[in-house]
Amino acid sequence: QDKTYTIGVSVPTADHGWTGGVDFFAQQAVDRLQKAYPNLKFVLATAPDSTKQAADLEDMVTTRNIDGLVILPGDPDAMTASIKKVKDAGKWVTVVDRALSQPGIPDLYVAGDNPGLGKTTAEYFKQAMPNGGNIVVLRGLPIPIDKQRVDAFMAGIEGTNIKVLDQQFANWNRDDGYKVMQDFLTKYPNIDAVWAQDDDILVGALKAAKEAGRDDKMWFVGGAGMNQIIKMVEAGSKQVPVDVSYNPNMVATAIDLTALHFVANAQVDGTMIINSTLITKDNAAQFDYPNTPF
Amino acid sequence: MSTAATEQQTPPPRPARIRFRLGALGPLLALLLLMILGAALNGNFLTVANMANIVARASFIGIIAIGATFVITSGGIDLSVGSMAAFIAGMIIIIVNSLVPSLGAGWGSVGIGIAAGLVIGLIGGAANGALVTIGRIEPFIVTLGSLGIFRALITFLANGGTLNLNFQASDTYSPLYSGSLLWIPVPIVIFVLVAIVAEVAMRRTTFGRHIAAIGSNEQVARYSAIKVDRVRLTTYALQGLLVGLAAVLYVPKFGSANSSTAVLWELQAIAAVIIGGTTLRGGFGRIWGTVVGVIILELIGNILNLQNLISPYLNQAFQGAIIIIAVLLQRSRRTTA
Amino acid sequence: MSTAATEQQTPPPRPARIRFRLGALGPLLALLLLMILGAALNGNFLTVANMANIVARASFIGIIAIGATFVITSGGIDLSVGSMAAFIAGMIIIIVNSLVPSLGAGWGSVGIGIAAGLVIGLIGGAANGALVTIGRIEPFIVTLGSLGIFRALITFLANGGTLNLNFQASDTYSPLYSGSLLWIPVPIVIFVLVAIVAEVAMRRTTFGRHIAAIGSNEQVARYSAIKVDRVRLTTYALQGLLVGLAAVLYVPKFGSANSSTAVLWELQAIAAVIIGGTTLRGGFGRIWGTVVGVIILELIGNILNLQNLISPYLNQAFQGAIIIIAVLLQRSRRTTA
Amino acid sequence: MPIEAGTQAPPVLAANRISKSFGEIPVLFSVDFDVRAGEVHAIIGENGAGKSTLIKILSGFEQPTSGTIAYDGRVVTLPPNGEAEALGIVLIHQEFNLAEHLRVVDSIFLGREIARGGIMDLGQMRERARELLQTLHVDVDPNARIDTLSVADKQMVEIAKAISRDARVLIMDEPTAVLSLGETETLFEQIHRLTARGVAIVFISHKLDEVMRIADRVTVLRDGQLIATVEARDLTPDSAARMMVGRELHNLYPPKHEPDVDAPRVLSVRHLSAPGIRDVSFDLRKGEILGFAGLVGSGRTAVAEAIVGLRHRTSGEIEVNGRVAHFASVAQSLAAGIAYMTKDRKGKGLLTNMGLRPNLTLLTLRRHLRGVFLDTGSETRALERAVRRFDIRARDASVRAGQLSGGNQQKLMLGKTMESEPAIIIMDEPTRGIDVGTKQQIYHIIAALAAEGKSIILISSELQEVIGLSHRVLVMRFGRIVGELVGDQISEEQIVRHQMGIEGKAA
Numbered sequence A: 001q002d003k004t005y006t007i008g009v010s011v012p013t014a015d016h017g018w019t020g021g022v023d024f025f026a027q028q029a030v031d032r033l034q035k036a037y038p039n040l041k042f043v044l045a046t047a048p049d050s051t052k053q054a055a056d057l058e059d060m061v062t063t064r065n066i067d068g069l070v071i072l073p074g075d076p077d078a079m080t081a082s083i084k085k086v087k088d089a090g091k092w093v094t095v096v097d098r099a100l101s102q103p104g105i106p107d108l109y110v111a112g113d114n115p116g117l118g119k120t121t122a123e124y125f126k127q128a129m130p131n132g133g134n135i136v137v138l139r140g141l142p143i144p145i146d147k148q149r150v151d152a153f154m155a156g157i158e159g160t161n162i163k164v165l166d167q168q169f170a171n172w173n174r175d176d177g178y179k180v181m182q183d184f185l186t187k188y189p190n191i192d193a194v195w196a197q198d199d200d201i202l203v204g205a206l207k208a209a210k211e212a213g214r215d216d217k218m219w220f221v222g223g224a225g226m227n228q229i230i231k232m233v234e235a236g237s238k239q240v241p242v243d244v245s246y247n248p249n250m251v252a253t254a255i256d257l258t259a260l261h262f263v264a265n266a267q268v269d270g271t272m273i274i275n276s277t278l279i280t281k282d283n284a285a286q287f288d289y290p291n292t293p294f
Numbered sequence B, C: 001m002s003t004a005a006t007e008q009q010t011p012p013p014r015p016a017r018i019r020f021r022l023g024a025l026g027p028l029l030a031l032l033l034l035m036i037l038g039a040a041l042n043g044n045f046l047t048v049a050n051m052a053n054i055v056a057r058a059s060f061i062g063i064i065a066i067g068a069t070f071v072i073t074s075g076g077i078d079l080s081v082g083s084m085a086a087f088i089a090g091m092i093i094i095i096v097n098s099l100v101p102s103l104g105a106g107w108g109s110v111g112i113g114i115a116a117g118l119v120i121g122l123i124g125g126a127a128n129g130a131l132v133t134i135g136r137i138e139p140f141i142v143t144l145g146s147l148g149i150f151r152a153l154i155t156f157l158a159n160g161g162t163l164n165l166n167f168q169a170s171d172t173y174s175p176l177y178s179g180s181l182l183w184i185p186v187p188i189v190i191f192v193l194v195a196i197v198a199e200v201a202m203r204r205t206t207f208g209r210h211i212a213a214i215g216s217n218e219q220v221a222r223y224s225a226i227k228v229d230r231v232r233l234t235t236y237a238l239q240g241l242l243v244g245l246a247a248v249l250y251v252p253k254f255g256s257a258n259s260s261t262a263v264l265w266e267l268q269a270i271a272a273v274i275i276g277g278t279t280l281r282g283g284f285g286r287i288w289g290t291v292v293g294v295i296i297l298e299l300i301g302n303i304l305n306l307q308n309l310i311s312p313y314l315n316q317a318f319q320g321a322i323i324i325i326a327v328l329l330q331r332s333r334r335t336t337a
Numbered sequence D: 001m002p003i004e005a006g007t008q009a010p011p012v013l014a015a016n017r018i019s020k021s022f023g024e025i026p027v028l029f030s031v032d033f034d035v036r037a038g039e040v041h042a043i044i045g046e047n048g049a050g051k052s053t054l055i056k057i058l059s060g061f062e063q064p065t066s067g068t069i070a071y072d073g074r075v076v077t078l079p080p081n082g083e084a085e086a087l088g089i090v091l092i093h094q095e096f097n098l099a100e101h102l103r104v105v106d107s108i109f110l111g112r113e114i115a116r117g118g119i120m121d122l123g124q125m126r127e128r129a130r131e132l133l134q135t136l137h138v139d140v141d142p143n144a145r146i147d148t149l150s151v152a153d154k155q156m157v158e159i160a161k162a163i164s165r166d167a168r169v170l171i172m173d174e175p176t177a178v179l180s181l182g183e184t185e186t187l188f189e190q191i192h193r194l195t196a197r198g199v200a201i202v203f204i205s206h207k208l209d210e211v212m213r214i215a216d217r218v219t220v221l222r223d224g225q226l227i228a229t230v231e232a233r234d235l236t237p238d239s240a241a242r243m244m245v246g247r248e249l250h251n252l253y254p255p256k257h258e259p260d261v262d263a264p265r266v267l268s269v270r271h272l273s274a275p276g277i278r279d280v281s282f283d284l285r286k287g288e289i290l291g292f293a294g295l296v297g298s299g300r301t302a303v304a305e306a307i308v309g310l311r312h313r314t315s316g317e318i319e320v321n322g323r324v325a326h327f328a329s330v331a332q333s334l335a336a337g338i339a340y341m342t343k344d345r346k347g348k349g350l351l352t353n354m355g356l357r358p359n360l361t362l363l364t365l366r367r368h369l370r371g372v373f374l375d376t377g378s379e380t381r382a383l384e385r386a387v388r389r390f391d392i393r394a395r396d397a398s399v400r401a402g403q404l405s406g407g408n409q410q411k412l413m414l415g416k417t418m419e420s421e422p423a424i425i426i427m428d429e430p431t432r433g434i435d436v437g438t439k440q441q442i443y444h445i446i447a448a449l450a451a452e453g454k455s456i457i458l459i460s461s462e463l464q465e466v467i468g469l470s471h472r473v474l475v476m477r478f479g480r481i482v483g484e485l486v487g488d489q490i491s492e493e494q495i496v497r498h499q500m501g502i503e504g505k506a507a
């Protein structure tokens, strides 16, 4: 109990709402645990790209002598080699959300479920429009997790009469969500539903539809569980009947478990999947975290 | 002899005028071609609604790019405009929210927030200007630095997440974005007003002349008793003020700001300025060209969304190509410094 | 008379040397201060391991920034380097993977991949150069355009996902990044070699003299029998080649490429060049300064990781401030064009 | 009101015991100077003597290291950067002070725009500009961009700019260096008009005949020392030259050695047309000095630039040593042994922000290669040679080319051109701004080059040197060759008649 441990936490820079949430929950967990366990020290670093994130890992090992690492790799494929180096240096490794391109590296993998998000959303669309309908898809950035979500969604609505009129990238960003939606509205006279894939995009898309006076003719599904959207679902909004969780909070879970490994050497290794569940009016309350900036 | 002197000076300024007309043609030509392309691709392209959408969207970067035209004409550059806009939007939200309890959610709070936004912009811009003129640091470096600083500040203020405007306050505020003056959306009205004033300032005021002179040859300007540093600083302060104005219009749009707000607006603004025919090395600038440039950039995005031919993966490539072509239509008047 | 002249003439250029030393002091001073800061913050900072890490990291942007020094000295700019690097990395992976079935995962396939990477870089750079020289388009616009194009191409090649290098191939390839030559990591060796060659090229070859002349006054260069367009084009081609080299070193480190690879490297490269004392308007450049500049940028990141005082949200602000200070230490020698 | 002009009047502007150093380099040693209302006070002296520095101090652009300036008898510290114009002290700089991107009208009023509350009255500005240009008989459109003007027109714009300010003291630094007779006459008309109004004029020139004509008093500087201030009428060209150079100046022009008639044609131009010139044909023989006379803008530079591949050739043919040549660039013409020295030293000749060495060798870097590397040692030796041969005076070797005095810049450019050891040399206004002493040297150099079989095309607006050096003279007008003069036809009168179109082929 007297031995002190240093845990490195490496997360992406808050370059959009969700990663902002990740940073927030990571910071929160670190502060909480440092109070709770005097013999735990944390090193928190945020990285805008994999070059920086790789550098952060090197620095943590070389200059901060970490005993364990919790990492949410911005670009898992690019980070695999660097994370393997940490592992080979004999450190405990917890990977969050995104799967590395090489199996068997992490001691603990707290997996986000990107395909799951697409699948769950597809399920809802199927039961919400049994006789099919016209929908548009606003995607994130052209990176793998976006692809996983969209592919799973497409597979999910396979064989139904749900027709995807169009899909464009809205870069997980409100302005682009707004622009793309505006143009979709110009382009398609009747849209029955919109999958915005992420709640930041959703905010923009909603605004566009509202301005065009067509927000009551269609409904929207976002993703991730941004507080502002959760509140709408909770209030039983017609435009936003549900949301699909993809909770940045998972990073806190990972940090907690890793901490437990060191202070209580509890059995925490293995894989733990954080499911993307459907958030409805009924269960929204349990996703409505107080004073989150996300 | 004097007669001879007059004779021997052959050509009237035909060359000059011609070059100008050609230069002017460039951006307009590109605009025209894009309009035709858009109309061909989608029947709804030429609708009033779509055009209004485009211009309204263009207004934010447009207002900023107008400021950039002054900075660039004077031989400077400002990379910090995007993150400055995000920072100011965040500050406005924080200030308004903090005032609502005491002053209520009416125009009182909102008005103060707006004023604060403009002032912060002015100060931020002036700070850039001071570092460039008094500090004698390359503008590229100064504003690359302040880009980082402003971006970090908004992230810090938002605690990594998103700042949301108080709901009643945003009801008060929103007309400033979604409202109309004589059937014209407010942002468009403001954009046009700013453009007109700026065009006049550029062509008809001593300020406009002096920045062109400074951009063309700083030494000459200094020897002509022009207060070079003061004028320079003014262009950056003006840029800051206009960034503030853009932020003031942006806040009511979503009532929020976060670290991804206005990312890379600086590149779009500069691109618009150059597409418009202003020379990046300074000495010559034209506001109306910048306005056309901004519209061109918005048109590209709009057209890409209205068509189904190009894979979304290739959007950026299409954009890049158009930008090059737009400028190719008006060869860069490269005057050796 | 001539004797008198020679008397006045000959004295060794003392003032010159002084001026130079002052200019030089700037980046080195900033470097020194950062070193001290780092050492103060963390005992492990000055370890060989940490220093090796820093320089090895710096090698990617470093090699690119060296190319940028030539482009900028000649009065140009290249914004496309980042996405070009990503595109080339992607191409190398595709080519190697496609060769593995036939040629196996040995140096055969990898070697061809590497060669291809360099050639693609050369061609890409030359294309930029051609548009700038023959097309007479502002380099800012040309390379802003090709930035978009390359970025889109890698996205398209990766089909929106990621390109991963074949595993056996990466075993063959990885020594090129993680290996050492006489105890020095390979990337550092290559970085240093490139820097030395470039420094010589800049100071001791007609090419170096010519690009400085062009950057300083294109007309004079043309009247002095310098093939301005050819030299210009060469600088961009050279930049491309070095981007290719950086990509060749990048692939074995990360073994993958996608649309988020090497984002914004262009800004870092240009920042490094200017921190190093090269003038953005062209006419004066120095390679060793650029090398120092790159190291400074890496040091900042490293030092931020050495402490817990500054909220990670503020990293960018700290970075921005340091960049400004680093340049403030050497006032920009603003030569009025 | 009548102002008693000339010698009785009290000094308007006076410099007392002025010294000036740049860094540790002294360039003026306690010089006294004054100028009175209504007089023209000329300053003459060798290149680098300190003339420009002195008048920059007199107009506030430089501050003296020691000594005082008195304005209307009161000791003053003049404000910097041309703010002294507000006090009525106006300077025409030796090097143009015009921004290439601006239009003529903007340049004339730059920093002094006619404006109310920051809003300019463009109409009035354009009107005033047009008037000014008319009084100077300059026919350039006020809306034309500066970078489309010829060197002479730029100079005239500078003059227009200067007289537009109602100056009490008007200082001109070699205003006539790039002007031909026509413009010079107009300038002198204006000077007379101004002096009649009581304006004090300070006038710098290396053309002694002009100085004799226009000046009331003449001050001579040498190496930063005041040699004397004398009444112009007491001065003869020889005595002036002696005081400037410190030695007798006999036979300014060397004796002519006509090349023998059967000397081979090294250059033949046939029906050459290009922007600015139409159907130009002539031959150049080995060892010949071929003068090109003509009013400024008559197309002489155009011919030169078209020959060496700097200007697009619309039609016509060029033969070098009997072989047809098509030069697409200076590099190619240089390889064929033809070198061109521009008249625009600042814009096209020298890298003003670089040192002397890189400037000298820029044209011929390949000669200084050891393997693939530049041999700075051999460059330095080349510089020392050039400094001796052309008497380039820099107070120290590290100055940038832009810090050289005007004339020394010109010499550096001469050296740069000669480095390429061309068989055919086209010199455009080669002695622009060069003092008599050095002129003499250069004339002898040119003659020597011809004597050793080099061929020279000499473009000059200074008739005397065309007459003094040329074996044959071609006169241009409106971009055409309108006359050829040989032997004793070569006279000022003949050339002028052709230039004016009073004689010779119609243009």
Ligand SMILES: Nc1ncnc2c1ncn2[C@@H]1O[C@H](COP(=O)(O)OP(=O)(O)OP(=O)(O)O)[C@@H](O)[C@H]1O
Residues within 6 Å of the ligand: D022, D025, D027, D045, D046, D047, D048, D049, D050, D051, D052, D053, D054, D094, D393, D394, D395, D399, D403, D404, D405, D406, D407, D408, D433
């Ligand atoms: N800014 C400067 N820095 C250093 N030396 C300078 C500077 N300006 C002028 N000098 C030096 O001062 C001396 C006098 O220069 P100045 O221009 O006054 O000569 P000048 O009489 O005008 O010659 P010219 O007839 O060729 O114009 C020259 O040796 C010149 O090199």
Ligand SMILES: Nc1ncnc2c1ncn2[C@@H]1O[C@H](COP(=O)(O)OP(=O)(O)OP(=O)(O)O)[C@@H](O)[C@H]1O
Residues within 6 Å of the ligand: B009, B010, B011, D150, D275, D276, D277, D294, D295, D296, D297, D298, D299, D300, D301, D302, D303, D479
């Ligand atoms: N690129 C061009 N296109 C069209 N006309 C031109 C061009 N350049 C010069 N001219 C015109 O051709 C005439 C001669 O041009 P230029 O400037 O060469 O005069 P110049 O040769 O310098 O005169 P000189 O050398 O005899 O003083 C001028 O009237 C000028 O306006």
Ligand SMILES: [Mg+2]
Residues within 6 Å of the ligand: D051, D052, D053, D094, D173, D405, D406, D407
């Ligand atoms: Mg002078």
Ligand SMILES: [Mg+2]
Residues within 6 Å of the ligand: D047, D174, D405, D406, D407, D408, D432, D433, D434
């Ligand atoms: Mg002179």
